Amino acid sequence: MSECILSLQGINKKYGNKQILENISFDVYQGEFLSLLGSSGCGKTTLLKLLVGIEAPTSGVILKNGVDVSTQTPFERKIGIVFQNYALFPNMNVFQNIAFALKSQHLTKEELEEKVKNMVEMVGLSEHIYKKPRQLSGGQQQRVAIARTLIMQPDIILLDEPMSALDASIRMVLRKLLKDIQKKSNVTMIYVTHDQEEAFSMSDRILLLNQGKIEQLDTPAQIYHNPKSEFVKSFIVEQLDEKVDSIRRSIG
Ligand SMILES: Nc1ncnc2c1ncn2[C@@H]1O[C@H](COP(=O)(O)OP(=O)(O)OP(=O)(O)O)[C@@H](O)[C@H]1O
Numbered sequence: 001m002s003e004c005i006l007s008l009q010g011i012n013k014k015y016g017n018k019q020i021l022e023n024i025s026f027d028v029y030q031g032e033f034l035s036l037l038g039s040s041g042c043g044k045t046t047l048l049k050l051l052v053g054i055e056a057p058t059s060g061v062i063l064k065n066g067v068d069v070s071t072q073t074p075f076e077r078k079i080g081i082v083f084q085n086y087a088l089f090p091n092m093n094v095f096q097n098i099a100f101a102l103k104s105q106h107l108t109k110e111e112l113e114e115k116v117k118n119m120v121e122m123v124g125l126s127e128h129i130y131k132k133p134r135q136l137s138g139g140q141q142q143r144v145a146i147a148r149t150l151i152m153q154p155d156i157i158l159l160d161e162p163m164s165a166l167d168a169s170i171r172m173v174l175r176k177l178l179k180d181i182q183k184k185s186n187v188t189m190i191y192v193t194h195d196q197e198e199a200f201s202m203s204d205r206i207l208l209l210n211q212g213k214i215e216q217l218d219t220p221a222q223i224y225h226n227p228k229s230e231f232v233k234s235f236i237v238e239q240l241d242e243k244v245d246s247i248r249r250s251i252g
């Protein structure tokens with residue numbers, strides 16, 4: 001097993017009196033693809049916000065490479081985040097949107113061009129490099145958002161339902177792109193979804209949240225064959241089986 005890059009210890013998060021996350025403890029390993037799965041409102045996005053540093057936990061500690069990151073900014077944590085709604089700058093083209101992330105690094109014009117163009121190629125957008133976001137499809141815009149995060153060379157990338165606005169065929173292509181990037185760069189990814197199939201096809205491990213608590217954290221195979229509770233069974237196993245059955249029925 002590779003080393004632990006991230007360790008959450010006894011994380012609680014309240015908004016007002018409402019307990020959103022309760023006693024969350026788990027480790028994430030270097031190079032791992034971990035999916036956070038759970039129904040709407042269970043606390044997935046909140047958990048990502050704590051990791052990246054947009055929100056602070058009510059109690060508990062987050063260690064990155066053994067260091068408490070609670071006083072660090074998102075930038076210092078070297079944790080990048082890709083949101084569901086791409087949030088690109090509408091008045092900037094693809095090149096400028098990606099280059100903007102490097103603004104503080106004082107690169108020469110040539111260095112900047114080379115870096116950005118390599119990244120644009122990696123996400124398959126070379127022919128669209130001078131287009132504005134409104135001239136791109138949803139899938140292409142999401143590629144820009146992914147590139148903009150990747151170019152910062154974060155150690156960990158958090159993705160919050162990055163495919164949910166896209167149709168099935170584009171999701172398949174982007175899933176593969178993400179996995180390829182991950183293999184190539186060995187970056188750790190934490191991927192939020194409420195799509196069981198997506199979690200199963202992409203992950204080394206899946207963390208299932210239920211109303212702010214960890215229900216199970218295991219490999220897809222373990223979760224499928226050894227669900228720890230009735231909830232895991234009904235939320236994952238039965239729903240996956242139902243999908244397979246419905247495909248079988250439609251094929252006849
Ligand atoms: N800033 C906030 N103030 C108060 N309550 C909040 C705030 N942000 C989130 N919540 C509440 O926390 C709970 C968890 O929200 P969160 O966005 O983490 O859910 P989620 O699992 O990401 O859901 P979805 O799948 O719909 O995106 C919800 O009940 C939500 O209403």
Ligand SMILES: [Mg+2]
Nearest residue numbers: 044045046160
């Ligand atoms: Mg969410």
